[in-house]
Amino acid sequence: MAQVLEFKLPDLGEGLTEAEIVRWLVEVGDVVAIDQPVVEVETAKAMVEVPCPYGGVVTARFGEEGTELPVGAPLLTVAVGASEGASGSAASPSSSTSSSPSPSPSSGKGSGSGAESSGGSGNVLVGYGTGAPAARRRRIRPDRLDRAVAGAPVSGAPVVEAAQVVEAPAAEVLVAEAPVSDGPVPVVSPLVRRLARQHDIDLRRLAGSGPDGLILRADVDRAIRTAEETAAATARAAQAPDRSQAKSSTPSAAVAAAPNGAAAAAGAERIPLRGVRGAVADKLSRSRTEIPDATCWVDADATELMAVRAAMNAATGPSAGPKVSVLALLARICTAALARFPELNATVDTEAREIVRLPGVHLGFAAQTERGLVVPVVRDAHTRNAESIGAEIARLTELARTGKLSPAQLTGGTFTLNNYGVFGVDGSTPIINHPEAAMLGVGRIMPKPWVHQGELAVRQVVQLSLTFDHRVCDGGTAGGFLRYVADCVEQPAVLLRTL
Structure with a gap:
């Protein structure tokens, strides 16, 4: 049987x-x-x-x-x-x-x-x-x-x-008790408690669908939807006697009499914040809520960096490896800068009120996909050279485009590099990828008038932006990090001294 x-x-x-x-x-x-x-x-x-x-x-x-x-x-x-x-x-x-x-x-x-x-x-x-x-x-x-x-x-x-x-009409249905108890509320997740507080949901009146009656987020979400539907039904019932009068009113009067958001809701499209989009929204909101961030930026002459990259990719012979991208060079510069300024390769334990400096650099990089923005992580980037970092970035980018990245490949980053220059913009103010302590943003590299060796010339210029957690360091450290990155961009030989 x-x-x-x-x-x-x-x-x-x-x-x-x-x-x-x-x-x-x-x-x-x-x-x-x-x-x-x-x-x-x-x-x-x-x-x-x-x-x-x-x-x-x-x-x-x-x-x-x-x-x-x-x-x-x-x-x-x-x-x-x-x-x-x-x-x-x-x-x-x-x-x-x-x-x-x-x-x-x-x-x-x-x-x-x-x-x-x-x-x-x-x-x-x-x-x-x-x-x-x-x-x-x-x-x-x-x-x-x-x-x-x-x-x-x-x-x-x-x-x-x-x-x-x-x-499952033919299968058995598992059920659980829904008592209203004066004892402890069976909730484990702080997120569930916060969600209930935000929507004035009494947890003692909810039937938990988890093990031993544990109240899950789905139970609270269901209660929120029920409350919203009840409120909407009540509002419709209250407005029913006034429909004949509303029909004779002008459109502008109807809009003016509508409650806040009702006029926009009539033709507005509602898109649920879930999946990748919901995760991004939660993480960015948490970053802005918890982290006292500050941003500094600098314009750098990337002409020499572009020349070095061209020379690397033009090399031939047995020692010539795969092509090196600008992002790979910037990533290698970041790992060198974090070795000099380890304060930025850290996180903050808010409960213990401690700054946790991390021993290795797991470098995240922002990648735009059809599913939305994701941040794959290059593990142990501090142990890799530019060629190795570039190969790993290419591999993870391809997995991101095909939707085959595993959760492990999207978590555990300690510092993020965001190249928004690919979208044709010069600069931006990065939002820190919580719970990290900093993010470096890179704009597009484009010809601009620049004073070079005392004379006006057309040079390849890029804007670099660093957003950092002001709890882990002060502006002097952040400025020193950004200045070192800019120096390596302008004079790649500076980086050779640290290799």
Whole structure:
């Protein structure tokens, strides 16, 4: 007899708490092998194919493409032990009554005897395994399920998410209690608490969908949407008696009488801040909120740097390597400058009130892609030469363009280089990539009149901008760093002295 196992969205690592379903790779009724990718999801950092630790017949999927799910939410159910021709019976209610192990984030990556006995490999993603003890399941009658979906209280069974009911009509529905308690609120995430405070949501009145009734961000988001819908319905009801009078009013009078934002909302397009765009918004907002940043800039004559690059790329023979980009040279200059001014290769531990100077340079660089702005990281950039850095930048850029960067390749940076000159602009004020301490911005290199050796000449000029965290250093250090970078740009021989 088949055993129906539930596979939940695993912990994708790097602090990610949710993911959006981009594309299902299997259908209900398909036979899947252990560790076969079953769904492609988009996190705030990368596109990830999620493998299923169970082998068997897919009996249900949870969530349509485009749906955003929190970590720990059900993805699909698999009938383990069913043959290819038994998919129909495996999906029937009678075959899904057995207890099944439910993966737990605390079980780790390794596989244990429990995982092996249940048909799972244990090889899922970071912090996720298949060897957890069995989760309790129970079936609820159709009349009780209808009441739960409608919002009516059901004894011993809280409200079930509509997506679960629609996606898995033949599978069992897991439910959790929704008590209003005077004790501690079951919330772990500070983000969830802050979100609830911002929207005046009483956490004590929420039914947690997490383990042991834990309140997740999805629960708060659902409460916010419900409150907004209720407020909108109330507003529509209040305006109903005045519709006849509104029809006789002039358009300008109607706009003037509308509440703030109502006139714009009539024809405005609303774009959800989620995925990469949402992650960028959160990070930049946090940077501006937490970091007291300051910016200094300088114009530099890049004529000699461009000549050196041309000479490097014109070299022939066995010793001639791949072409070296301007970005690779600037990256190498940055690592040399950070060796002289390590204060800027740091972060701030706000809780401990400590500056943490980091031993190695993991250099991030801004890359614009179809999914939005991403910052791949060149690991151990301080140990690489310009050629090695250039090769790694090219490799990561190609992965960024194809959407194949992993979360690990987008995190852990200690300093960021932003070449916005590729957009045809001269300068900008960079926003620090939190939790780093500084970012160097580079404008376009273009011919400009410049005083060179006492005479007016046309030179290749670039503007360099440094935004830094004023907590880690003062203007003298930041100015010294930027001046060293400018000196290396103007006289590349300066860099040779440090090699």
